[in-house]
Amino acid sequence: MTAVPDSDLRVLDAYDRERGLRLARLVTLVFGGIIALGAFGLLIGGLIAGAFGHRAFVAVFAASVGGLLCYGLAWLLVGRKQLLLSATLNLVGFIGILATIQVTHGLAAGLDAVVVSIFGLYGIFCALAGVLIDSRYMFASVVAVNVLNGVVCFALPHSSLGTAALVWVVVSLEAWVAALLTFGAQTLYTQTAHELGDLRLAIERAQRLDDLKNQFIRSVNHELRNPIMAWYSAAVTLQEGDEFLTPVSRAKLADRSVDIGKRVLKLLRSILDVPLLDAQAKDFTPQVVAVRPVIDSALELLDPQEGGEQMRDIHVTVPPDIAIWGDELRLQQILVNLFSNGLKYSAPGTPLDVAATRTPTGQMVSITVRDYGLGVPPAEQSLLFERFVRLPRDLTSPVGGNGLGLYLCRVLAEAMGGSIRVASTGVPGEGTTFTVELPLPVPAATREPVVVG
Amino acid sequence: MKDFGEGTTVLLIDDDQHLLPVLEIMVQTFTNCTVVTAADGVAGLERVAEAIPDCIVVDVKMPHLDGHQFARALRGDPATADIPLIILTALVQDDERFAGMATGADVYLTKPVPPKELLAAIRRALATTAEQRMARLQSLVQSSEMRPEHAAAQGGLTS
Numbered sequence: 001m002t003a004v005p006d007s008d009l010r011v012l013d014a015y016d017r018e019r020g021l022r023l024a025r026l027v028t029l030v031f032g033g034i035i036a037l038g039a040f041g042l043l044i045g046g047l048i049a050g051a052f053g054h055r056a057f058v059a060v061f062a063a064s065v066g067g068l069l070c071y072g073l074a075w076l077l078v079g080r081k082q083l084l085l086s087a088t089l090n091l092v093g094f095i096g097i098l099a100t101i102q103v104t105h106g107l108a109a110g111l112d113a114v115v116v117s118i119f120g121l122y123g124i125f126c127a128l129a130g131v132l133i134d135s136r137y138m139f140a141s142v143v144a145v146n147v148l149n150g151v152v153c154f155a156l157p158h159s160s161l162g163t164a165a166l167v168w169v170v171v172s173l174e175a176w177v178a179a180l181l182t183f184g185a186q187t188l189y190t191q192t193a194h195e196l197g198d199l200r201l202a203i204e205r206a207q208r209l210d211d212l213k214n215q216f217i218r219s220v221n222h223e224l225r226n227p228i229m230a231w232y233s234a235a236v237t238l239q240e241g242d243e244f245l246t247p248v249s250r251a252k253l254a255d256r257s258v259d260i261g262k263r264v265l266k267l268l269r270s271i272l273d274v275p276l277l278d279a280q281a282k283d284f285t286p287q288v289v290a291v292r293p294v295i296d297s298a299l300e301l302l303d304p305q306e307g308g309e310q311m312r313d314i315h316v317t318v319p320p321d322i323a324i325w326g327d328e329l330r331l332q333q334i335l336v337n338l339f340s341n342g343l344k345y346s347a348p349g350t351p352l353d354v355a356a357t358r359t360p361t362g363q364m365v366s367i368t369v370r371d372y373g374l375g376v377p378p379a380e381q382s383l384l385f386e387r388f389v390r391l392p393r394d395l396t397s398p399v400g401g402n403g404l405g406l407y408l409c410r411v412l413a414e415a416m417g418g419s420i421r422v423a424s425t426g427v428p429g430e431g432t433t434f435t436v437e438l439p440l441p442v443p444a445a446t447r448e449p450v451v452v453g
Numbered sequence: 454m455k456d457f458g459e460g461t462t463v464l465l466i467d468d469d470q471h472l473l474p475v476l477e478i479m480v481q482t483f484t485n486c487t488v489v490t491a492a493d494g495v496a497g498l499e500r501v502a503e504a505i506p507d508c509i510v511v512d513v514k515m516p517h518l519d520g521h522q523f524a525r526a527l528r529g530d531p532a533t534a535d536i537p538l539i540i541l542t543a544l545v546q547d548d549e550r551f552a553g554m555a556t557g558a559d560v561y562l563t564k565p566v567p568p569k570e571l572l573a574a575i576r577r578a579l580a581t582t583a584e585q586r587m588a589r590l591q592s593l594v595q596s597s598e599m600r601p602e603h604a605a606a607q608g609g610l611t612s
Contacts, residue, residue, distance in 0.1 A: 222514075225543035229565035230472040233479045236568040241482035249478045260471050
């Protein structure tokens with residue numbers, strides 16, 4: 001059995017919470033409804049029978065109205081996802097009514113059958129507490145109910161201390177039995193629920209992998225179709241049309257064939273080298289790297305064709321003394337990818353902003369690359385740094401790519417102890433901001449010795 | 454190998470910098486036509502405006518104006534509505550194919566298509582254009598023969 005990753009546990013917790021809220025909503029509605037009906041009945045009955053003169057009746061009626069208020073508040077709190085508070089109000093609201101009935105009845109009649117049978121209902125509410133919140137909360141409520149029962153038993157008129165004590169012990173035990181039974185059922189239920197949750201996670205993961213696979217096939221598919229067709233056509237023309245070809249045409253076909261070979265090889269390498277990249281990303285000796293010169297060299301490395309026909313304004317605002325603790329080549333690769341993306345996915349003539357600052361906490365350097373292009377829809381941002389992911393719109397656009405650039409950026413940034421994130425509204429023209437955070441150089445004295453070899 | 458001669462023009466529109474020059478040489482070599490090229494739909498329409506070609510091969514995924522938009526523009530103009538159109542695409546989804554048919558492509562080929570199939574499609578298209586031209590010419594000649602003054606002139610000669 002493999003360990004469950006933290007992210008999965010969080011998801012499972014969220015499922016649990018969602019179930020708890022649904023249940024709390026149902027319980028609040030049902031018991032609140034019962035109390036509302038009861039209070040309404042008391043009101044009508046009391047008015048007809050003229051019972052509002054009796055102190056006991058007024059007390060019970062007031063308790064039902066109080067209970068109703070508790071349930072109203074509990075309903076609001078469930079809406080705000082305040083599960084614990086709303087469950088407590090559930091308990092207080094109903095138990096308050098039960099206790100009032102016991103006391104008002106018992107003050108006159110003593111510890112009679114009515115009072116004792118009402119004790120039986122407390123156990124139900126303890127069990128409910130366990131179902132709504134958890135077993136710890138349930139056992140705490142059992143203790144509270146035990147105390148309340150004890151107070152009621154000894155406060156009401158009773159024939160002897162022994163009788164009161166016996167009734168208290170029996171009703172307390174009853175609450176514990178109810179709680180323990182619930183605990184058992186709860187444990188079994190939770191286990192099943194988690195198994196179902198695991199299953200749901202597994203299905204979601206499988207679906208995501210399937211999506212990735214399809215995206216990969218679509219993008220590579222497209223990137224291969226053009227060069228293969230060109231290659232095939234060139235070969236057929238050279239073979240069968242040789243006698244009609246001018247030397248110039250023949251040379252052109254040969255040149256194109258070589259170019260196409262390079263293009264296909266580049267595509268294959270970028271795909272096949274992914275496992276190698278994963279393995280080698282961490283294989284470097286960290287050192288102090290000044291950011292500004294790396295940005296300049298990355299800009300020089302850009303393929304001039306990617307920026308469109310026109311020259312672009314690239315605003316670089318980086319203090320000369322800013323440096324990171326990492327590897328120059330890896331930083332350069334990240335920057336080249338981000339710059340070329342920024343140019344590829346924005347209109348000709350729009351600028352590119354590059355900036356670097358220390359983060360407010362002072363532990364990291366944050367490098368931002370901002371374009372004013374198409375943006376990334378928020379719904380699609382979470383998948384952006386996975387391998388082979390391309391946005392749906394790019395799959396049908398002329399902008400080529402293999403969906404590896406941002407994956408590479410993430411692997412390299414994480415290898416240097418950093419991170420990468422994206423911010424975009426997804427509104428075309430508002431653009432996209434990529435932020436890479438990398439560690440600041442550590443003062444020499446506190447550095448861990450670098451193990452070489 | 455049927456020789457159409459330089460009076461026949463084929464327009465190739467594709468944004469792939471490797472494929473377009475290769476197709477240009479190939480089509481030129483095997484059909485002996487005049488081959489005109491364009492790298493996107495807008496440039497393609499400009500070429501059509503300069504001289505109406507006898508056949509057009511167009512890619513789908515292109516900047517500025519894609520293949521479907523190009524096809525719609527072409528079909529929307531009576532002067533160019535009859536030009537045989539071959540859509541050559543790297544997209545394989547069925548909905549793309551239907552989009553191609555809906556915009557009035559005569560042939561829809563998916564890259565990579567064997568070169569001879571593309572050439573055959575171009576030849577068929579050129580033959581269609583030639584037949585259409587011939588038919589139009591004949592109907593023109595016939596209608597001029599039927600004109601009354603023509604008939605009168607003929608009658609005048611024979612009497």
